[in-house]
Amino acid sequence: MSALGELRKLSAGKRPQTAAEKAFIKKDNRRDNKAAYLFLLPWLIGLAVITVGPMVASLALSFTKYNLLQAPKFIGLDNFIRMIGDERLHNSLGVTFVYVFVSVPLQLAAALALAALLDRGLRGLAIYRSVYYLPSLLGSSVAIAVLWKQVFGGEGLVNQFIAIFGIEGRSWIADPSTALSTLITLNVWTFGAPMVIFLAGLRQIPVMYHEAAQMDGATKWQRFTKITLPLLTPIIFFNLVLQIIHAFQAFTQAFIVSGGTGGPADSTLFYTLYLYNRGFSNFDMGYASAMAWFLLLIIGVFTAINFWASKYWVNYDD
Template sequence: MSAIGELRKISTDKKTKAEKKADRRDNKAAYLFLAPWFLGLSLITVGPMLVSLYLSFTKYNLLQAPKFTGLENFTRMLGDERLHNALGVTFVYVFVSVPLQLAAALALAVLLDRGLRGLAFYRSVFYLPSLLGSSVAIAVLWKQVFGSEGLVNVFLGFFGVEGQSWIANPSTALSTLITLNVWTFGAPMVIFLAGLRQIPTMYYEAAEVDGATKWQRFLRITLPLLTPIIFFNLVLQIIHAFQSFTQAFIISGGTGGPADSTLFYTLYLYNRGFANFDMGYASALAWVLLLIIGAFTAINFWASKYWVFYDD
């Protein structure tokens, strides 16, 4: 019996060594396939971030070597009135356009969830603006639509209303960008539609038997069970809105005008870095933007425990 046990132990040891050898071989293959991703992460993401972090503590104009200045770039922000204006414009854009965009996306998703004929076609049509909304072509088109002779003024002319150049008026220029962001509701709409399809129909059937109206069913069943999807879309769209750049750059010609009414934070950052060659200050602005986005994301996650409902 001891000899048989010894043979079994040797067999087990050999099998273990073979398995370990196979695991090492698999790991090498995995690392080989992941190598391009790790290389891209190091050279394109992590590396530039670390360089930007260093430059944020320096004075650098692209022509001379960076000169370390400590916290000067960050203290300089406290007296930068144009930066304060850019922050105000960006906050208005985020806090107005994101709720309106999500409301439009949810409304369309509820309508499409009713079994509309040709659902795939309408879903694709409504999703298309999300693919094009951040492109230069759509920004140029938007500039023409809200120009002095654009489609908006042509439409108003049928009712005898004299139009204006909406993008040249400081009181309405930002509204055109908000409208553009609301128009790109396709991506959150598709996500809402997927969430609506996951709500069990038995809840609606039970509520209908109890005499609940459609509005009551929406408030008591749809919204609570859809809160995880609302939270997901809210976080994504807030991050995306803070990073908006192309629309303001094209419509204002890169200046943030008229009267800095469309001067987004990202546009001001771009102007400081590539128009004024103040790369040190621009790097500091970039890290402050990262902190702002991180803070809003953290606040959303903290607040989610008070209003996000999970079925399990």
């Protein structure tokens, strides 16, 4: 046993520690803290350089006029005032809100339904879980966005399938009335991550609750709505917050499907895509930085609303 271990063993008794023993233990604790900070140093450097530093820089740029070619010029709140009269920004907010409020509930409903199905103890559960989780790993990638563009194109798989039934197809991504729906479908398709979390939550519900309800004559639907859902509300809340934040940050799908324009007729102009265009197409970095902080504010408000409302519908054990 080490000297420190012996010292701690002796000090665990009723004999009070001497000043020398306290100094030795304090010195050893400082040595442990130094080792911990040494191991954390790469992460702390990454946090400062990759996250905190750019955030502070973007906050400063949001109060300036900056086009990458000239030095930033301080203009106060002008960038934020410009946002009030920016019609394309208003349209991008509307598109984004529709995308979030439609795709997230559908995605969580699909994830919960599949999780409940897999919770029945199917053979090869690990294989099914991996297969269903795979789209979540690829859903935000460029490759899947390109594939989605081909599937819903004029000669895509969707039109080839409905042609079997004599239905004439269209270019779904080129029609303003359906383009956003294809992106919503893509987000719903990537239900794997919340599904795995739902499945873990379902496995934590005691079986005795369902057995007792079944003995009392409760149907499967009654057991699901009266037992499973109330006990699963903390997991639903967790997934809801994460997926709303993720949906507000959606970018790659709209960029690839629309060719970076948000078309047709701005029907897929997500807020993040418009922010990108203002910053890297128009080189209006000051305005883009202001838009980025406004998006942070929007996400923060919706997250705060979710936490406030959770006390009315989320049930915890205590």
